[in-house]
Amino acid sequence: MAHAETLEPARTKVHIPQPEPGLTPEAVIERAAALRPLLRAGQDEADRRGRYSDEAHEAIRKAGLYRILQPKMFGGYQFRFPVFQKVIMELGRGHPGSAWCFTLAASHALVAGAYFPEDVQIELFGKDGEFRSPHRSVPGGTFTPAEGGYRVTGTWGYSSGSPVGTHFMGGGIIKDEGRPPRGINFIVPRDKIEILNDWGDGASLGMDASGSHTVKLTDVFVPDRHIFTDDILMTSDAFGPEGLPGFRLHNDPLYVGVVGGAYQSTFSAMFVGAARAALDDYDEAARSTGAFRQPGLKRYQDYEVQAPFGRALTLADGAEAITLSIGESFMEQCERWARDRTPITTADTMKLWALSKQAAQMACEAIEILFHTSPVRAANRGQKMQRYFRDAQMYRIHPSAQMWVEPSRARAFWGDPIGRFGR
Numbered sequence: 001m002a003h004a005e006t007l008e009p010a011r012t013k014v015h016i017p018q019p020e021p022g023l024t025p026e027a028v029i030e031r032a033a034a035l036r037p038l039l040r041a042g043q044d045e046a047d048r049r050g051r052y053s054d055e056a057h058e059a060i061r062k063a064g065l066y067r068i069l070q071p072k073m074f075g076g077y078q079f080r081f082p083v084f085q086k087v088i089m090e091l092g093r094g095h096p097g098s099a100w101c102f103t104l105a106a107s108h109a110l111v112a113g114a115y116f117p118e119d120v121q122i123e124l125f126g127k128d129g130e131f132r133s134p135h136r137s138v139p140g141g142t143f144t145p146a147e148g149g150y151r152v153t154g155t156w157g158y159s160s161g162s163p164v165g166t167h168f169m170g171g172g173i174i175k176d177e178g179r180p181p182r183g184i185n186f187i188v189p190r191d192k193i194e195i196l197n198d199w200g201d202g203a204s205l206g207m208d209a210s211g212s213h214t215v216k217l218t219d220v221f222v223p224d225r226h227i228f229t230d231d232i233l234m235t236s237d238a239f240g241p242e243g244l245p246g247f248r249l250h251n252d253p254l255y256v257g258v259v260g261g262a263y264q265s266t267f268s269a270m271f272v273g274a275a276r277a278a279l280d281d282y283d284e285a286a287r288s289t290g291a292f293r294q295p296g297l298k299r300y301q302d303y304e305v306q307a308p309f310g311r312a313l314t315l316a317d318g319a320e321a322i323t324l325s326i327g328e329s330f331m332e333q334c335e336r337w338a339r340d341r342t343p344i345t346t347a348d349t350m351k352l353w354a355l356s357k358q359a360a361q362m363a364c365e366a367i368e369i370l371f372h373t374s375p376v377r378a379a380n381r382g383q384k385m386q387r388y389f390r391d392a393q394m395y396r397i398h399p400s401a402q403m404w405v406e407p408s409r410a411r412a413f414w415g416d417p418i419g420r421f422g423r
Contacts (some may be wrong), residue, residue, distance in 0.1 A: 003385065009389060015122060016075035016129040023064055024386070025083040030061035032090035039094030040277075044382060047208035050200020051163040052098040060279030065091075070252050071108040074121060075129025078252060081262055082327035085269040089320065092273015092377045093280070096391040097209030099270045104210070105132040105286040108169055108264055112187070112247035114257035115228045122169065124187065126405035134161040134215070135169035137184060137232075141217060143174045149223040152186070155196075160212040168193045168215050186227045192220045206390030233260035236337055236344040242420055243337075249420055253334035258344045262330040264400055268323040268356045271363035277317040278367045278388040282309060282374060289375060299375075308373040312366035321368070326352050347412040357401055370417025 038056055039046075048053045052060075068084045068304035070076020084107070092099035109131050113123050118140060125131050141154020156170045167187055175181045196214040204212075230238050236258050241246060246255040286309065299305045329352060336342040371378060371389040377383035395401055408418045 004305045012072050015073055015178045016125060016127070018072065018075055018077065019067075019129075019198065020064060025079050027066055028068060028077070028079070028083065029086045029090060032065060032087040033093075035059055035091065036094035036322045038189055039091065039098050040384075043095050043097075043384065043387065046098055047203045047387070049202075049209070049260070050213065051101050051209055051211040054093070056098065057164055057259065060091075061130075064134070066106045066148040067109070067129065069107065069113070069254070070125070070129065070131060071113045071121070071246075071252075071255070073250060074113075074125035074131075076109060076113075078254060081330055082324055085265060085323055085327045088266055089139070089273040089276070089323075092270045094273075096274035096388060097207045097278065098138060099273055100210035100212075101161050101164060101359055103161070103266045103270060103366070104134050104370055105164050107193065110134045110135045110254070110259060111135065111169065111185075111257075112347075113250060113313060114247075114259075115185075116225075116246050117245040118249050120225050121249070122245060126166075130166055132161065132165045132189065133167035133169050134165055134211075135171075135185070136215065137171040138186060139171045140174045141170065141172050143172055143184075143222075146221060149221055149225075150228070152188075152217050152220050153278045154223050155214050155216045159215040160210045161194075162193075162195050162215055163211040164215050165296065166190050170215070170217075171275070180227055180303060184227050184229050185232065186222045188217065188220055188222060193217055204360040205393055206387070208396040210394075230257070230316075232257060234258065234324055234346045234349045239414075241341055247338070251330065252381065253338040256334040256337050256344070258333070258337075258349060261326065261349040262355065264356035265323050265326040265330070265354045265359070267395060267398070268305035268319060268326070268359035268363065271360045271367075272316060272323055272394065274388050275363040275366040276310065276318065278370045278385060279309070279313060279316060281384045282312070282370045283376060285378075289342065308369045312369045315362045315366035315369075319359040319363040322355055323361070326355055326359070331391065345412070347409075347415075350405075350409040350412040350418070353400075354405050357405050360395055360401065367392040368396065 001306040028132050031392055042053050067076040068079050072078045088103050091102055091401045136156035136159045141153055167189055169187045171185050173181050194216040199213040200208050213288055215249050244257045286305055289299045291297040291299050291302040333344045337344055367388050374385050411418050
């Protein structure tokens with residue numbers, strides 16, 4: 001408790017007022033659910049466009065969804081992480097690709113709120129608190145020293161959420177003369193980047209609306225104050241007892257800054273939503289279509305339809321329960337660190353990461369079961385079930401979902417070091 005008591009009550013400052021003081025977590029979740037018809041009606045166009053529509057973007061913005069994890073000091077609502085997970089699930093039920101785009105743009109207000117001091121956060125959140133940023137943490141680009149910072153040139157592929165972003169976060173490796181290479185992360189405003197037209201309209205198997213374009217920087221000056229080098233993924237070891245600048249500024253465990261496990265659960269939240277969308281589609285067809293080989297019965301009355309539907313429903317429920325438990329565990333880890341500096345270890349983070357993978361795979365399995373037992377027309381282009389099946393495959397091949405996760409969890413459990421993606 002001594003650590004917490006020494007913190008200044010900076011969280012009472014307000015640089016930017018909240019658009020809706022008094023907005024509740026329950027209200028933002030209800031607003032996300034209410035967007036389902038708009039997102040479903042726009043699925044085809046969003047996939048062709050590579051992101052959701054301007055109308056959907058404006059509806060999401062007005063609903064306050066981009067501000068869920070944003071500090072109150074800068075016009076955000078600073079809700080607990082499970083609220084964000086539930087909103088992702090609701091948007092994913094409307095359109096999985098749109099949920100992916102939203103999530104990878106909205107989640108990084110948490111990083112901005114944790115890793116930068118007050119003067120930099122004033123810059124980033126601006127005059128109106130409009131902040132959205134993808135974060136492509138895989139190192140890329142070249143960093144040439146310049147007075148007060150670096151000049152950066154390079155490309156960062158799969159920068160999901162970039163079309164709706166106000167900023168871009170990227171990863172890199174700086175090789176200063178006389179010093180060992182160091183991994184860094186940086187942030188630049190939207191007007192300093194080029195978004196290449198290489199996503200959407202069938203550019204990939206699925207998740208066409210995720211806004212996963214390549215971002216290009218050409219000789220962009222990045223000041224030192226917009227670069228941070230702490231490990232944002234795995235452990236609190238590097239932070240010291242006083243914690244990150246944002247934690248000291250906002251005095252809220254949400255901004256402790258070890259986000260690796262929690263961020264993986266946003267993927268499982270997306271696919272819980274996608275599984276719910278597939279269940280909705282299957283249910284509608286089962287109620288309106290005749291049973292195969294059983295005249296006079298509807299599909300929902302057929303045991304061969306009931307069995308896969310019940311299995312998929314159970315998998316989706318299990319995936320949701322695991323995902324929300326991860327959000328609560330993440331908050332508990334951060335609260336313990338804030339209370340008495342109980343370390344957040346690599347083993348803690350890998351536990352959440354592995355559980356997130358398990359939950360996402362369960363949700364994907366639910367979608368696949370439903371696809372495989374749907375009427376044959378479900379395989380046609382433009383059918384929602386086909387879209388959800390293709391979207392599920394994009395998680396199956398994602399680097400975070402590969403077999404390195406479980407051995408890395410085991411090594412962390414036994415106290416052995418692990419590297420990026422298990423190396």
